[in-house]
Every structure is written in C-alpha cells, then in structure tokens.
Amino acid sequence: MSNRIIYFLLIIFFIFVYVTFYKGLNKSNLYTPNSNEMSIPEFSSKTLFKKKIFNTKKIFNKEKFYLLNIWASWCVPCRDEHPFLINLGKNKKIEIIGLNYKDDHNNAKKFINELGNPYSIILLDRSGTKAIELGAIGVPETFLIHKNKIIKRYFGPLNSKLIEEIESYIR
Amino acid sequence: MLYSYIGYYSLIFGLIISLPIFFYSIKNFRNEDTLDYKIISFSFIQLFLVVVSFLGLVFSFIYSDFSNETVFNNSHTTKPLFYKISGTWGNHEGSLLLWLVVLTLFIFLFLIKSKDLLKKYRILTLLFQQIIIIGFFVFLIKSSSPFNYIFPVPEEGLGLNPILQDPALAIHPPVLYLGYVGSSIIFSSALAATTLNYISKTWALHIKNWVLISWIFLTLGILLGSVWAYYELGWGGFWFWDPVENVSLMPWLSLTTLLHCILVLEKRSALSSWTIILSIATFTLSMCGTFLVRSGILNSVHTFANDPERGLFILTFLFVLIFISLIIFFVFHKSDNQKSDSFFLLSKETSILVNNWFMMYFLSVVLIGTIYPIFLDVISSQKISIGPPFYHKLIIPFLIPFLIFMVIGPQLNWIKSGLEKKKYLVLFFFISLLISFFIIKNLKINFLFNTVLIGSAFFLFFTTIKQFFLKGFKNIQQNIAHFGFSLLILSILFNNIFSTELITNLKVGESFKNNRFEIVFDDLKKFQKKNYISFKGNFSIRENEIEDNLEPELRIYNQPNIITSEADIKTTLFTDKFITINTVQNQEYFNVRYQVKPFMLWIWISVLLICLGGLISLFKKKYE
Numbered sequence: 001m002s003n004r005i006i007y008f009l010l011i012i013f014f015i016f017v018y019v020t021f022y023k024g025l026n027k028s029n030l031y032t033p034n035s036n037e038m039s040i041p042e043f044s045s046k047t048l049f050k051k052k053i054f055n056t057k058k059i060f061n062k063e064k065f066y067l068l069n070i071w072a073s074w075c076v077p078c079r080d081e082h083p084f085l086i087n088l089g090k091n092k093k094i095e096i097i098g099l100n101y102k103d104d105h106n107n108a109k110k111f112i113n114e115l116g117n118p119y120s121i122i123l124l125d126r127s128g129t130k131a132i133e134l135g136a137i138g139v140p141e142t143f144l145i146h147k148n149k150i151i152k153r154y155f156g157p158l159n160s161k162l163i164e165e166i167e168s169y170i171r
Numbered sequence: 172m173l174y175s176y177i178g179y180y181s182l183i184f185g186l187i188i189s190l191p192i193f194f195y196s197i198k199n200f201r202n203e204d205t206l207d208y209k210i211i212s213f214s215f216i217q218l219f220l221v222v223v224s225f226l227g228l229v230f231s232f233i234y235s236d237f238s239n240e241t242v243f244n245n246s247h248t249t250k251p252l253f254y255k256i257s258g259t260w261g262n263h264e265g266s267l268l269l270w271l272v273v274l275t276l277f278i279f280l281f282l283i284k285s286k287d288l289l290k291k292y293r294i295l296t297l298l299f300q301q302i303i304i305i306g307f308f309v310f311l312i313k314s315s316s317p318f319n320y321i322f323p324v325p326e327e328g329l330g331l332n333p334i335l336q337d338p339a340l341a342i343h344p345p346v347l348y349l350g351y352v353g354s355s356i357i358f359s360s361a362l363a364a365t366t367l368n369y370i371s372k373t374w375a376l377h378i379k380n381w382v383l384i385s386w387i388f389l390t391l392g393i394l395l396g397s398v399w400a401y402y403e404l405g406w407g408g409f410w411f412w413d414p415v416e417n418v419s420l421m422p423w424l425s426l427t428t429l430l431h432c433i434l435v436l437e438k439r440s441a442l443s444s445w446t447i448i449l450s451i452a453t454f455t456l457s458m459c460g461t462f463l464v465r466s467g468i469l470n471s472v473h474t475f476a477n478d479p480e481r482g483l484f485i486l487t488f489l490f491v492l493i494f495i496s497l498i499i500f501f502v503f504h505k506s507d508n509q510k511s512d513s514f515f516l517l518s519k520e521t522s523i524l525v526n527n528w529f530m531m532y533f534l535s536v537v538l539i540g541t542i543y544p545i546f547l548d549v550i551s552s553q554k555i556s557i558g559p560p561f562y563h564k565l566i567i568p569f570l571i572p573f574l575i576f577m578v579i580g581p582q583l584n585w586i587k588s589g590l591e592k593k594k595y596l597v598l599f600f601f602i603s604l605l606i607s608f609f610i611i612k613n614l615k616i617n618f619l620f621n622t623v624l625i626g627s628a629f630f631l632f633f634t635t636i637k638q639f640f641l642k643g644f645k646n647i648q649q650n651i652a653h654f655g656f657s658l659l660i661l662s663i664l665f666n667n668i669f670s671t672e673l674i675t676n677l678k679v680g681e682s683f684k685n686n687r688f689e690i691v692f693d694d695l696k697k698f699q700k701k702n703y704i705s706f707k708g709n710f711s712i713r714e715n716e717i718e719d720n721l722e723p724e725l726r727i728y729n730q731p732n733i734i735t736s737e738a739d740i741k742t743t744l745f746t747d748k749f750i751t752i753n754t755v756q757n758q759e760y761f762n763v764r765y766q767v768k769p770f771m772l773w774i775w776i777s778v779l780l781i782c783l784g785g786l787i788s789l790f791k792k793k794y795e
Contacts, residue, residue, distance in 0.1 A: 007497075010497065014497075021462075022486060025466055
C-alpha cells in the first residue's frame with residue numbers, strides 16, 4: 001500500500017516537473033533590470049524665451065526621442081558640445097530640450113544668440129534644484145529619453161562618438 | 172556540398188540500421204545461447220555510418236562549405252584550421268552529432284568488452300542503448316539537422332564566437348561528452364541488470380570500469396571548462412556557479428557517489444537500490460543538462476539557440492526515459508538480502524552510506540539552486556538569479572563533517588572494525604587545528620569557522636600522506652584521489668582568503684602605486700592578425716623588489732564583431748599574477764585589473780590527482 005502511494009507521488013511529481021519545464025520553455029529568459037530605466041521627475045518651470053510655464057509631464061510624452069541637455073553659459077565644456085547639439089537638432093526624429101542651470105538670463109540669451117539654438121524649449125533652473133531632482137551631478141550632462149523614461153545618461157560634454165551612439169539609438 | 176550529402180545520407184542509413192539490430196536482438200534474445208555475431212556487425216556498421224556523417228560535417232567545416240547552414244552560422248574563411256575543425260562541435264547541431272558518435276562508439280565497445288557476461292544482459296543493454304540512440308537520431312534529423320542546405324550559397328560565414336576560439340575549449344566538449352555519454356552505458360546496463368535480476372558482484376566488477384571511465388572524462392571535462400573560464404573570461408575566477416557549470420557538476424556528484432556504491436556492491440553485495448537509482452540519476456542528470464543548455468531555458472555562454480521545439484523534444488524524451496526506468500525499477504527490483512540497516516556502525520559500508528547522504532545533500536543544493544529560478548519564473552513570474560553566496564552558505568559548513576568522515580571512513584574495515592589503533596588520528600586533528608589557527612590568526616575573517624574548516628582539510632591532507640607511507644601501493648587509487656580532494660579544498664580556501672585585487676584606469680605612460688604594488692603602463696602595441704586586430708599592453712609590476720612584465724591583450728574580432736579581453740597570467744608554483752585590460756568610454760584610458768591569486772596551479776593539479784586516482788583504479792584491475 002505504502003509503495004503505491006510512493007509511485008503515485010513520484011508520478012505526480014515528475015508530471016509537475018515536466019509541465020513546469022514545458023511552460024518555462026516558452027517564456028523569454030531575457031531580463032532587463034528596472035533600475036536602468038529611470039522615469040523623469042515631475043516639475044514645472046519657466047522657459048527662457050517663451051513666457052509659458054512648462055510641466056515635464058507634458059513635454060516628453062510624444063512617441064519620439066528626446067535629449068535633455070543641462071547647460072549654462074558659464075560652463076566652458078558646454079561651448080564645446082554646442083555645435084554637436086546644433087547638428088543633432090537637424091535630425092527630425094529627436095527633440096532637444098535644454099535645462100539652463102544656475103545661470104543669469106541675459107548671459108544665457110547671449111550664449112544662445114551667439115552660438116545658435118538647438119533647443120525646442122529651454123527650461124530654467126535658477127536654483128539648481130531641478131537638476132538635483134534629475135540626479136544630475138554636473139554641467140554639462142545629457143539624458144536620452146524615450147517614452148517618458150531615461151534610457152541613457154551622459155556625464156560631461158558630448159563628442160562625435162557619443163553623438164553617433166545617440167544616432168544609433170534613434171535610428 | 173558533397174560532404175554534406177554524404178553526411179546527411181549516412182545519418183539516415185545509420186538510423187535505418189537500428190531496425191536489423193532490434194530484429195536480430197529480439198530473435199537472439201529468445202532463441203540461441205550465444206550472442207549472434209550479426210548484432211555486433213550491425214552495431215559496427217551503425218558506428219561507421221555515424222562516424223562518416225560526423226566526418227562529412229568536419230570536412231564541410233574544413234573546406235568552408237557555406238551551402239551548409241551549420242557551417243555558415245559557425246565558421247568563416249579566415250578562421251585558423253584548428254578552430255574550423257573544433258567549430259564542428261562548437262554549435263548545437265554538431266555537438267549533438269558528436270553525442271551520437273560517442274553513443275554508438277560506447278555501445279560497440281561495450282559489446283566487445285563484455286564477452287564473458289550473460290547473453291541476455293548484453294542484448295538487453297544494447298536494446299536500452301538503442302532506444303537512446305534512436306531518440307538522438309530522430310532529434311538530430313528532425314529538428315536539428317547539421318546538414319541543412321541554404322540557397323543562394325553565401326560568400327562568407329558568420330564566424331565562431333571568439334571566446335570559444337581557444338585550445339582548452341576546443342577539446343572541452345568532446346571530453347565532457349565522453350563522460351556524459353559514458354553514463355548512458357551505465358544507465359542501460361543498470362536497467363538491463365535490474366530486469367534480469369543480475370545486480371551482483373560480477374555485474375558490479377564489470378560496470379565499475381565504465382563508471383571509472385565516464386568519471387575520469389567528466390572530471391577532466393569539468394577541469395578543462397574551468398581552466399578555460401579562468402583565463403578566457405577574464406574575471407579571474409575558476410568556478411562561477413553558472414547554471415551550465417552546475418549541470419556538469421550534478422552528474423559528477425552523482426557519479427562519484429555511484430563509484431563508492433559500486434564498491435560496496437562489489438565487496439558486500441549491498442546498496443543495490445542505491446546503485447540502480449544513481450545509475451539512472453547520473454544519465455538523467457546528464458540529459459537534463461543537455462536539455463537545460465540546449466533549449467535556451469537558461470541564459471548562459473553555452474546557450475546556442477533559443478528554440479522551444481528542440482527543448483520540448485529533449486524534455487519529452489528525458490521524461491519518457493525517466494518513466495521507463497522507474498517502472499523497471501519498481502517492477503523488477505528485488506531488495507538486497509543484506510539490508511543497509513544491518514551494517515555495523517563502525518564499518519566501511521556505514522561510512523560510504525554517510526558519504527552518500529552528504530553527496531546527495533550537495534547534489535540537491537546544486538539542483539535546487541539551478542532549477543529553482545525556472546520554477547519560480549513559471550509559477551509566479553518572478554525573475555531571480557541564484558549566485559555564489561547561496562551555494563557557499565549551504566555547502567561550505569557541511570564540508571567540515573564531510574572532510575572528517577573522509578578521514579575516518581577509509582580507516583575502517585569492511586563489515587566491522589574498532590578504533591583501537593587509531594588514537595593518532597586525534598593527535599593529527601589537533602595538529603591540523605593548530606596549524607590552521609596560526610594561518611588564520613592575523614586575518615580579518617570569521618575566526619572559529621575558518622580555523623575548523625581549514626583544520627579539517629589539513630586533517631585529511633596529513634592522514635592521506637601518512638597512508639601513503641603506511642600502506643604503500645595498497646589502495647593507492649583511493650588515497651591519491653582523497654589526497655587530491657584535500658589539496659583541492661585547501662587550495663580553493665587559500666586562494667579565496669589570500670587573493671588580492673587592484674582595479675584602476677591607466678593610460679600609456681602612467682603608473683599606479685599602493686602600499687604593495689606599483690603598476691606601470693609602459694606601452695601599447697597594435698597587431699593585425701588573421702581574423703582579429705590585437706592591442707597588446709605592456710605592464711611592469713613591482714612587488715617587493717620583484718619586477719614582472721605582463722602583456723594583457725584586447726582582441727577585436729572581425730567576424731563576428733566582438734571584443735575579447737585576453738588575460739595575461741604569470742604562473743609560478745605558488746601564485747598566479749593575473750592582469751586584464753578593458754576599454755573605457757574615454758578612449759585613451761584602459762581599465763586595468765590586476766589580481767594576485769595564490770595556489771591557482773594547485774587547484775588544477777589537485778583535480779588531476781583526483782583523476783589519476785581513477786586512472787590507477789582502472790588499470791590496476793587489469794594487472795592484478
């Protein structure tokens with residue numbers, strides 16, 4: 001009698017193992033940790049040229065790529081990366097948003113008038129708190145954003161290699 | 172083209188040959204007294220056809236015949252000849268064909284080598300083996316044919332994954348397969364012997380050789396894989412508890428246990444249930460390994476293709492085999508006259524039984540750690556990854572009693588023994604503890620635990636050394652293997668405790684200094700090789716007035732386009748100096764990782780010693 005129970009239990013057990021493995025076969029075993037994808041913190045801010053107040057929830061919600069670039073007129077490396085941004089701005093698949101960091105309005109306007117404006121919107125961060133909310137650690141810093149998620153962040157000025165990388169993302 | 176055709180059709184004919192083998196075997200099983208010679212001839216023809224088919228694939232690789240899909244996917248004209256050949260089994264289809272070669276080779280050898288055994292037993296073993304062989308034939312032809320034709324014929328192949336282009340890895344799969352597939356003979360013959368109620372001393376003596384052969388190859392195969400991981404993957408470790416390493420460890424644990432059980436069966440006609448179950452388990456675990464690796468249910472460097480259909484086939488086949496063997500076991504098996512609970516407490520039998528339970532414990536830890544994530548994912552859609560801490564926490568504490576039992580067990584006699592003349596063991600134990608106390612004393616690690624652990628490893632180490640002097644050549648095989656094991660544990664422990672590591676970013680001309688080493692990045696050279704571009708760094712490292720030059724390398728392969736980091740390792744008797752470089756985002760700088768790893772060489776040597784024990788055991792029988 002006890003032997004029969006053992007057979008029965010063994011058979012049940014192996015059937016269970018079989019079914020589990022069978023189901024496991026059809027599942028994808030690819031796994032992307034969530035921590036790589038940060039969502040964008042919500043904040044509102046004035047803009048440099050327009051009088052309107054923009055909310056971040058409203059900006060990044062279209063089905064396209066965004067590049068959020070933190071810059072300042074007093075920041076020397078920002079001058080170096082600016083031509084790359086202007087070039088990239090010609091690409092219609094990506095929209096570049098600026099975040100002007102701890103800057104004087106007039107100097108910022110002078111900077112844009114002198115070097116050109118790759119940004120569709122320039123948000124203002126006079127106190128530097130918005131950059132903190134984004135988790136930025138310095139200027140310049142750039143975030144590649146898609147579907148309201150930060151998919152890649154670049155510390156320091158962009159260069160031609162990084163631009164190529166960004167272009168390969170949006171292709 | 173031609174070679175693919177030859178290969179494909181000989182594969183088909185090979186399958187057809189199974190029919191006459193079945194026919195004559197069944198006829199012969201009922202009627203005559205001696206084994207029909209036709210059966211052996213047909214087995215030979217089958218082996219021949221499979222070998223021809225395999226050679227067909229090898230030649231397709233050598234001549235870079237890209238009309239063959241397998242060659243196209245895994246080869247490239249610029250690849251060196253050696254890796255073209257090893258590319259044959261470096262992929263799913265080719266490696267299964269190799270399985271089949273070994274399967275047919277082993278059953279043929281079995282038939283030749285078992286002439287003085289019961290005829291019915293030989294035939295039944297052949298039939299069980301044929302079931303496995305047919306399963307693999309069908310699988311190979313139906314869902315993973317190595318001879319698929321592509322049209323139009325591509326100009327160039329996709330290339331072999333560069334991390335697989337390595338001499339150790341070129342021979343790692345065949346050696347491992349000899350171990351895996353060797354267990355299929357044990358499986359078939361255990362089933363045949365159970366059916367015929369032939370589990371006896373004679374059988375144990377005969378099957379022991381097969382157990383030893385597969386065990387040696389499995390051990391060597393695991394060693395090769397481990398050596399490869401050490402210098403090729405560039406992490407400086409040799410065992411990562413990767414699921415795929417685990418699936419080779421599980422049959423090894425079960426086979427090692429089987430090896431000990433066979434001894435009891437041979438000497439005392441006991442533990443026959445253990446023997447049968449372990450024979451079944453070893454092969455099932457090997458198959459399970461193939462399933463886990465080939466189906467893509469696990470993610471690892473060994474996963475060639477994620478193809479659920481293939482996985483389903485192996486899975487179903489595996490469970491059919493499990494059910495057949497369980498039914499045979501429950502219907503035919505009669506338990507021993509000698510019950511294991513009648514063993515005297517202080518006897519070799521008992522200590523082997525204790526060893527068995529320890530091994531089963533280790534096996535279950537590895538098994539659960541490997542398949543639990545799959546179960547959890549299916550049942551609750553949670554993804555987890557089980558890493559080294561799990562295995563370390565569950566296995567290492569149990570090594571202490573295990574090692575102590577390894578000392579005591581071999582000291583005991585069969586049937587019954589006392590401990591009268593064994594007082595020196597207590598002395599040895601305290602000496603070992605004392606030595607390990609002085610080693611651990613100044614280190615910042617868990618004091619008590621490590622002292623006892625290293626102490627018990629030393630205990631085994633000294634006792635086995637004493638045995639060499641005391642007993643000489645008597646039982647030398649067991650003594651060498653156990654000595655090797657104590658050396659392995661000691662080397663692994665010291666390697667873990669005394670390894671140091673330094674990671675820094677350097678560019679050419681820069682140097683880095685801390686209180687122990689000074690590393691200078693002298694030079695970076697660029698070479699154009701046949702199928703890759705090589706960047707070779709030149710580092711000089713100064714430690715205690717000793718200066719070493721190490722040249723780690725970065726290889727950028729053209730086909731497929733992959734960067735690999737080749738470690739440069741300076742091996743001396745007691746330490747390995749291990750350096751790797753890697754690119755960082757900022758082009759000029761390289762990420763330099765320098766490790767000093769003591770006793771690395773001894774890990775490999777001790778595994779070789781364990782193998783040597785098996786080899787001696789295999790050949791000793793023949794001379795005696």
